[in-house]
Amino acid sequence: MIETLDFSKSTQYTLSIRLSTDGFSFSVLNPLEEDGQAFDEYALNESSSLTANLKQVFKEREWLRLPYRRVNILMANKRFTFIPLEYFEDEQAETIFYHNFPTQENETVQYNILHRNNTVVVFGMDKSAYNFLREQYPEAFFYAQASPFIEYFSSKSRLGNNRKMYVNLRKKATDVYCFERGRLLLANSFPCKALSDRIYYLLYAWKQLDFSQERDELHLTGLLEQKDSLMTELRKYIRQVFITNPAHNLDLQAITQCE
Numbered sequence: 001m002i003e004t005l006d007f008s009k010s011t012q013y014t015l016s017i018r019l020s021t022d023g024f025s026f027s028v029l030n031p032l033e034e035d036g037q038a039f040d041e042y043a044l045n046e047s048s049s050l051t052a053n054l055k056q057v058f059k060e061r062e063w064l065r066l067p068y069r070r071v072n073i074l075m076a077n078k079r080f081t082f083i084p085l086e087y088f089e090d091e092q093a094e095t096i097f098y099h100n101f102p103t104q105e106n107e108t109v110q111y112n113i114l115h116r117n118n119t120v121v122v123f124g125m126d127k128s129a130y131n132f133l134r135e136q137y138p139e140a141f142f143y144a145q146a147s148p149f150i151e152y153f154s155s156k157s158r159l160g161n162n163r164k165m166y167v168n169l170r171k172k173a174t175d176v177y178c179f180e181r182g183r184l185l186l187a188n189s190f191p192c193k194a195l196s197d198r199i200y201y202l203l204y205a206w207k208q209l210d211f212s213q214e215r216d217e218l219h220l221t222g223l224l225e226q227k228d229s230l231m232t233e234l235r236k237y238i239r240q241v242f243i244t245n246p247a248h249n250l251d252l253q254a255i256t257q258c259e
Helices: 007-012 050-060 090-100 127-136 146-157 195-208 227-234 250-258
Strands: 014-020 023-029 037-042 070-075 080-084 107-114 119-126 141-144 163-169 174-180 183-190 217-222 240-243
Touching: 014 250, 023 050, 023 250, 050 127, 070 119, 070 250, 080 090, 080 183, 090 107, 090 119, 107 127, 107 141, 107 146, 119 127, 119 141, 119 146, 141 146, 146 163, 146 174, 146 183, 146 250, 163 195, 174 195, 183 195, 195 227, 217 227, 227 240
Parallel strands: 014 070, 070 141, 163 217, 217 240
Antiparallel strands: 014 023, 023 037, 080 119, 107 119, 163 174, 174 183
């Protein structure tokens, strides 16, 4: 539990926060200890706004109001897109973003430059929540959840000579990242929570990319409550299906690679 950490040393720690309609997740990392990372969860009051939920959790958790060495904020939603780094100009980020998504009120557009992948991730997040978090942590770094996943999975995908699909399961969505030896082939988020819908989208993406049922790999992470049923069904069509280690809060651990 996070409360067991020695917060008198918080200025040495990294705080990472994931914002999602599934709820908020928190990680506090003490880089000086081998097992110095702890996690916490917060269930949203769905009748309140994202910002109202943030204000409530800050009231309830005193350790959120402490100073940290670094603060990472991850936005988990489906409103993100990609631009090749060589074509990216920051003043065009918002124009390109709204070319791909309908305009949404109370939204700010941010971006992450992933130099190792020559890719820019452009994403939207709730503007009121962004401003509130900026007030709490003026030096915070904001990321799309896709950014640490792409950095982490692209590195892993370079092992071996086959192609790989990485799947992050959320309560109401399924995120899919596909690579060919480090090269990003697909990144998308599908709004679905039923087992049958998850299987349909994964197999559809697998077929569209012409992945091999025998040689290529599928790796699962995230909400794995249905993992046994999901793996049983997927292995009817795909030979190599695995659970990623660590299976939970992988993005909150991988975000340190973006520092």
